[in-house]
Structure formats: structure tokens, C-alpha cells
Amino acid sequence: MQSQTKRLLTAEQLDAMLRRSSGTGCRLEGELTDGWFNSAYRVRLDDGRPAVVKVAPPDGVPVLRYERGIMATEAMVYRQLDAAGGVPQPELIHQGPDFLVISVLDGLPWDKAGGDKADGHEALRHELGRITARLHTVRSPDGRFGYPAPEAGLDGPDWPTAFTAMTEALLADADRWEIQLDHPHAEIRSLVAAGTGALAEVTEPALVHFDLWPGNIFIANRSVTGLIDHERAFYGDPAAELVSLDFGGDTGPASPLVTGYREAGGRLDFTPTLHHRLALYRLYLGLLLVAECGPRGYTDADHIAFSRGMLRDAVRALRELG
Known part of the structure; x- marks a missing residue:
């Protein structure tokens, strides 16, 4: 879905962003286009793991009021559900300042x-x-x-x-x-x-x-x-x-x-x-x-x-x- 809130990144920009934040780079495999707010990319991390990188809208792009800070909300929910147990979800691999790296689900x-x-x-x-x-x-x-x-x-x-x-x-x-x-x-x-x-x-x-x-x-x-x-x-x-x-x-x-x-x-x-x-x-x-x-x-x-x-x-x- 095309949206004005999506941030489009090149393979080089994605790799540099992850490397700066986590010390681990990635190889871009493709953009996941189904999302309606954040941009998302399927990548292969340097250690060989497949992952998805979700990237928040660019700074200064207007969003609805409830959408302010929701990338951090998503990371918080991953952690809460992981602690609670019993709810299948991706693994939160890394949280950057404006992006998340999560594991790839089966199916x-x-x-x-x-x-x-x-x-x-x-x-x-x-x-x-x-x-x-x-x-x-x-x-x-x-x-x-x-x-x-x-x-x-x-x-x-x-x-x-x-x-x-x-x-x-x-x-x-x-x-x-x-x-x-x-x-x-x-x-x-x-x-x-x-x-x-x-x-x-x-x-x-x-x-x-x-x-x-x-x-x-x-x-x-x-x-x-x-x-x-x-x-x-x-x-x-x-x-x-x-x-x-x-x-x-x-x-x-x-x-x-x-x-x-x-x-x-x-x-x-x-x-x-x-x-x-x-x-x-x-x-x-x-x-x-x-x-x-x-x-x-x-x-x-x-x-x-x-x-x-x-x-x-x-x-x-x-x-x-x-």
C-alpha cells in the first residue's frame, strides 16, 4: 500500500542504519508492501538470520496524534507479551531509535x-x-x-x-x-x-x-x-x-x-x-x-x-x- 508516511530506503541506507545502531549489518532481499503506515523490508542479517526491518515515518512527516511514538509502543508490546508467554509473535531482535528488527514468522x-x-x-x-x-x-x-x-x-x-x-x-x-x-x-x-x-x-x-x-x-x-x-x-x-x-x-x-x-x-x-x-x-x-x-x-x-x-x-x- 502506498502511503505518504512510508520512508523509502536503499539497500545501502538500511545496512548503514542497522550497523550504526546494532553493530550488525544486513543485505536487502525486498520491500514488504502490504503495510499501511511504516515501511518494512525483508533482509538477511550478517549472521545469516532472515529478518524484517520496520522503519518509522521520516522526521517531520505529519501523523495522527495517536500515532506519535507508536514504534516504541510496538517494541514495548513485544516485550510485554514475551514476558507474559502464550502469545505467538516474532522475536524482537533489535530496537533502534526509529526502527525495529524482528524475526520472520512461519507461514x-x-x-x-x-x-x-x-x-x-x-x-x-x-x-x-x-x-x-x-x-x-x-x-x-x-x-x-x-x-x-x-x-x-x-x-x-x-x-x-x-x-x-x-x-x-x-x-x-x-x-x-x-x-x-x-x-x-x-x-x-x-x-x-x-x-x-x-x-x-x-x-x-x-x-x-x-x-x-x-x-x-x-x-x-x-x-x-x-x-x-x-x-x-x-x-x-x-x-x-x-x-x-x-x-x-x-x-x-x-x-x-x-x-x-x-x-x-x-x-x-x-x-x-x-x-x-x-x-x-x-x-x-x-x-x-x-x-x-x-x-x-x-x-x-x-x-x-x-x-x-x-x-x-x-x-x-x-x-x-x-
């Missing part, structure tokens, strides 16, 4: 391996539910909700405060890039405010990946081999994970994914307030997808229509909740 991204037609799809969703439950056992180290990067400044002592700040930041981003939303800012604020009581039911800030669509889940031999791209992670309501997980299959109460989640100790009670929160999280993701078209320079009509459609559907659902 393919789920969307490239057949999506919902992949061999053993239901069993894979069941396994993914169990993995997601283990991911959610990680808690905020300081007890605060929201995005962990201090550069973003989008956290708070409780979930309603943090979520409201996160939404306000996206509204401000839409204004900054002169993106006309299909709904007045005042209506979106009103819908979020009406959900404060439902949001307040969340009292423990769990780690939420918030980008578990099939492209960020690797599979091989009917097994999940790893989760990637942790940079969008925040501390908040574990149920928010269902919004991106829904892109890969059923997330209803009787689904294989939720069954696996509960078997691994995760709690999901599909109460009216949970459905209210899920509608808010769909609103948030829809707003995020629309707003990011500005700094990234997206012009793909299908993607823009999908993003705006998601936002419209969430607004409609929240209106119906009253």
Missing part, C-alpha cells in the same frame, strides 16, 4: 492463506480466541487507560476519560486535514457522552491490540504462528478487540473465537452495555480509518467508501441505542 498472513476459506478455519478461530485471551492478561503497568506513548498524551485515570480523549484527538485530526465527516462533530461527541455509563463498567486497563484483522495474523499447518503489528495497541476494554477480529469471521457469543476465548479464561458477557460499548468502538475505528486518509494520502475509492461506511453504520447503531 503466511491469514488473508493471503485463504481467509475464511483457509483449511481448518473454525479450529484456527478457536485457537485465536485462546491466544487473544492470553494477550488480554497483560495489564497497564501504571494503571492508566489509553495509549501508552507519552508523545500522544492520550491516556487517563479511567476508561471514559481516556476513550473520550482518544475520540477528540481523531476529530481534531479530521479538522487538521480538512476531512469532511458525514456527521457533525457535535453528534459524535454526544454519542460518546451518552455511552459514558457503559464505558465506566471497564475498571481494569487490559492490553488491546486493536488491529487483529487477518493480515496481521500468520498461520501455517492449521495453527496460528504469530501476531504482528502491535503499534495500534492501547490499554482499555478487552471487548474492543472484537471490532477488528470481526473482519476475519464471526465474533458472536457462540462463535469458535469466543468459545476459545472463554476456555482460556477470558470473560465476555454479551449484555446490552457490552453491545453499546462495541458500537462505540466501531465508531472509533471508523473515525480512525477516515481520519488517517489525510496524512497518508489515500485516494483508493473502495477503501474510502469502506471507512466511511463503517463510521455511518456505527453512528446509526448508536442512534438506535438512544
